[in-house]
Amino acid sequence: MKSFTYEKANSPAAAAAAAAGSSNARFIAGGTNLLDLMKLEIETPSHLIDVNGLAFDKIEPTQEGGLRIGALVRNTALAADERIRRDYGLLSRALLSGASGQLRNKATTAGNLLQRTRCPYFYDTNQPCNKRTPGSGCAAIGGVTRQHAVLGSSESCIATHPSDMAIAMRALDATVETVRPDGTTRAIPIADLHRLPGETPHIETTLSAGELITSVTLPKPVGGTHIYRKVRDRASYAFALVSVGAIVQRDGTGRVAVGGVAHKPWRVEAAEAEMPRGAKAVATRLLDGARPTRDNSFKLALVERTLAAVLSEAKG
Ligand SMILES: Cc1cc2nc3c(=O)[nH]c(=O)nc-3n(C[C@H](O)[C@H](O)[C@H](O)COP(=O)(O)OP(=O)(O)OC[C@H]3O[C@@H](n4cnc5c(N)ncnc54)[C@H](O)[C@@H]3O)c2cc1C
Numbered sequence: 571m572k573s574f575t576y577e578k579a580n581s582p583a584a585a586a587a588a589a590a591g592s593s594n595a596r597f598i599a600g601g602t603n604l605l606d607l608m609k610l611e612i613e614t615p616s617h618l619i620d621v622n623g624l625a626f627d628k629i630e631p632t633q634e635g636g637l638r639i640g641a642l643v644r645n646t647a648l649a650a651d652e653r654i655r656r657d658y659g660l661l662s663r664a665l666l667s668g669a670s671g672q673l674r675n676k677a678t679t680a681g682n683l684l685q686r687t688r689c690p691y692f693y694d695t696n697q698p699c700n701k702r703t704p705g706s707g708c709a710a711i712g713g714v715t716r717q718h719a720v721l722g723s724s725e726s727c728i729a730t731h732p733s734d735m736a737i738a739m740r741a742l743d744a745t746v747e748t749v750r751p752d753g754t755t756r757a758i759p760i761a762d763l764h765r766l767p768g769e770t771p772h773i774e775t776t777l778s779a780g781e782l783i784t785s786v787t788l789p790k791p792v793g794g795t796h797i798y799r800k801v802r803d804r805a806s807y808a809f810a811l812v813s814v815g816a817i818v819q820r821d822g823t824g825r826v827a828v829g830g831v832a833h834k835p836w837r838v839e840a841a842e843a844e845m846p847r848g849a850k851a852v853a854t855r856l857l858d859g860a861r862p863t864r865d866n867s868f869k870l871a872l873v874e875r876t877l878a879a880v881l882s883e884a885k886g
């Protein structure tokens with residue numbers, strides 16, 4: 571591991587100022603992703619800003635009838651919160667499908683959203699990877715691509731986003747709240763947080779350098795049946811090949827976001843209009859423009875079948 575300096579921030583302003591004062595700083599929260607990447611020298615920050623001392627560990631009601639989740643709320647606490655379980659069951663289920671109990675005890679809301687891809691070539695520093703080293707090429711293209719994207723990929727990168735929680739947040743229309751190094755704040759709809767790879771796969775979000783996530787807000791609950799179904803190679807401790815997060819209302823209308831298929835949580839509002847007509851109709855719209863590789867065309871059928879299972883479960 572490369573050497574680095576470390577400081578513990580005790581206010582958002584101090585964290586932002588520390589970020590502004592160093593060209594290669596990273597915030598560290600649970601550290602469950604960042605430390606692994608540092609040990610492999612995939613991430614080589616010169617300065618770590620530990621944000622664990624900030625008062626971002628609460629879940630509070632908003633004036634609009636929703637909830638504000640502090641950036642440091644641990645995945646375990648979020649999944650277990652009574653209000654989340656009752657009104658945003660999709661989020662609780664998505665969280666509990668991820669990682670392991672120990673990891674969820676450390677992992678934070680912000681860190682989970684910003685975790686990096688699990689493309690095996692990204693982790694293998696002997697292989698070219700445009701995300702790790704811009705301009706070096708993409709070893710996945712032409713390689714083994716069973717886990718990779720079928721939607722929104724580019725000639726530069728075909729990686730997927732690994733977060734289960736982000737799929738639920740997308741279906742729930744969450745908003746990410748931030749503070750920038752100059753002290754200004756902003757609210758980013760979750761749909762606009764993660765980017766498609768294009769020619770710059772190393773730029774994964776629309777956050778600017780040193781921008782700190784302070785909280786994630788959920789709008790007022792929308793009711794309905796909440797389902798998160800994750801298809802993976804093992805029953806636990808594995809990332810999704812395909813996942814479907816859905817909210818289904820009594821009349822068959824609802825929302826659907828899909829994971830394991832793209833560089834960001836995949837949601838197509840026009841596809842949701844097809845929900846009363848069934849999984850095939852939804853999948854046709856949702857997968858419009860898909861570009862599977864020779865190894866992962868099975869994901870197209872898997873999305874449709876997982877959707878069918880979800881819609882059938884919602885009907886009871
Ligand atoms: C073995 C294993 C299995 C896993 N399985 C799953 C799984 O099945 N599903 C799943 O979804 N996830 C899984 N994960 C990933 C895990 O959920 C993430 O590692 C975790 O959520 C990251 O949160 P963290 O707080 O530890 O982030 P950190 O590692 O601390 O940080 C991650 C990134 O977020 C940035 N960051 C952190 N906080 C902030 C902030 N407030 N503002 C701005 N930037 C910030 C950091 O700088 C860093 O770039 C797995 C991880 C492991 C190691």
Ligand code: SF4
Pocket residue numbers: 687689690691692698699700701702707708709710711726727728729771
């Ligand atoms: S798919 Fe993306 S992350 Fe994987 S090797 Fe190619 S550029 Fe790197």
